[in-house]
Amino acid sequence: MKKNYIPPKQGMFGQIFDTILVLILVYASLMVPLLFKAEAKADATAAIVAAAVNVSWESLGQNAIQQEQWIKLGYDPEKAAVLINSRFDYSIDPMMLIITILVVAGYFIFMLKVSDKEYREVIREKFDNK
Amino acid sequence: MKFWDILVYTAWSISAVMLVWMVVDAFMISSQYDEEYLMSSREGGEDDVVHGIHLEEGKE
């Protein structure tokens, strides 16, 4: 029979350090995507705004009732054109898709493997060493 | 104009009062009670009906 594992006590400094470390990780992961996105977004918006001169409701393909609602919302054709012409780009980069799938699947497989190992230890202590 | 300025100050001060009250209370509790006691809660209270049933069935 193996002896039960006795964990060390963590001091106050260690507790504070661990808490701050997790927080830094969170803020970092919030900020990182901005580095990629900010430029691309600014360029796209500028292009759409530039294209939105001399447009009419007809050229934007809006029917009579749609026009009426746009006007009630306080939009003229040029302002509305910015919203109407900005579209998502759904073209798929296969390389990025594969990387993403591998990351998500790898994360879960890694986690289940490690968890299972740790779980067996918990069960052994709980039910074998009373 | 004035109304909104007062509202902003009021909001700041009420928030500050509540936050300070909580911090002070937390310190008071730490000085009045033993850490061991504050940490003594256990997962799944012992007088829980659901757990009572678990215990009986576990013995079967």
Added chain:
Amino acid sequence: MASEKITSSSSKPIAMLKVLNPFHIWALGVGIVLVGEFMGWNFTVGKGGAYASLIACWVIGLLYTCVAMIDSEVTSTVAAAGGQYTQAKHIIGPLMAFNVGLYLVMAYTMLCAADALVVGDLMKSGAEVMGYTNLDTKPFVVLTVAFLAWLNYRGVFATLTLNLVITFLAFASLIVLFLSVDPLSQGVVLQHQALLTDLPYGWIGVVASLQFGMWYYLGIEGTCQAAEEVRSAGRSIPLGTMGGMMTLLVAATITWFVATGLMPWQYLGQAVTPMYDAATLLGSSQLQLMLFVATAFAAIASANGCINDASRAWFSLGRDRYMPVFFGAIHPKYRTPYRSVLFLVPIAISFAFTGLLDQVITFSILSGLLGYTFMTFNMIKFRKMWPLGTIHRGYIHPFHPIPAITLLTLCCATYFATFLGYGASLLSIMAFYILASIWFVLRRYKYVKRADQFTMPWPRPKGY
């Protein structure tokens, strides 16, 4: 000094108060989510058009019905404050549990920050209507978080009773709005024939819209965080959760119907407060005022529930030493996890002040999604390790394993939807959870007592 301190006199451990009933559970679940019907759901329209939004509403409704069924069974059996975290600890293992705990804390804290921002923005637009521009939103964001934290600190009963009242009023306002647009006569107020267009991006847009479709329901699974504070958890939690799910399905469909009958999809897809805009379009100042108040109530109820849930999850992590044990304390008078409540206040405020609202929302949604993915293998292992009849289950969900498989399929589709348009955020958030996991394995797990993690009075699991 130390000898004067009050210790556990009768050797009875401290515990949270069991004071809640199924209505509180309903209020906790629906309260967190309902703000999603007032804002946020409409980004589905932007990602795929109006019809895509309706499809997303129902498909994601199916996803959440699976979540509610699975969760009700496991929670009615594992009734503890950590909710899904405690489930993971008993069924999958420590590392998974640590991750699930983090999903919960992150999803709810970020959502709380977003809600507080909404209250601030509403105050600003309210001031503009009354002729004062450039109102500073910051004091109202801080006040929202501080007031709700204070309420949470002082006791769970008052907190969730407040939620019950304001959630009910916000839901009632959606019904009033629905009745006031004369829903049966098309073309008078509602203009669906003229406003609904074909799918602007085709079917890929429908898949893409699944991501924000989660806004219609995100947070309903938080009901099980209240397990240690509810009377007869095995009955109340399934009841409150399923009731909440039905409320939300009705609310989501009504919301879609009214909004798409009034606004062109290109506007709706980017609107910040679509339901308030809908009331404005109807030209009635009473409706406008009602929706203004209801939106504020929904946001406050949501932030309130989020503080409640995030603090319970953080508290449970501390109690098991997954996080510093300091946070595992309970207030001797109010019986709340007061240190966790207090700790999350500056964090929620700082998230709100970063100004990265869409980043924060994506983090929240993805953390939720990772949690639902976990539920699928959690359920399958749960039935395998303790087959029916070996332990008492408060509720047994039908058709196993179909809900689990459906849930996994829909989760995969939603990851793909997030990849479309938010791929960089997806990878960066995964990087966070991977780094946190490595840190847990290498540094944190050594402080955890092994056998103490398993607290349920169950027999040894099959196969272990």
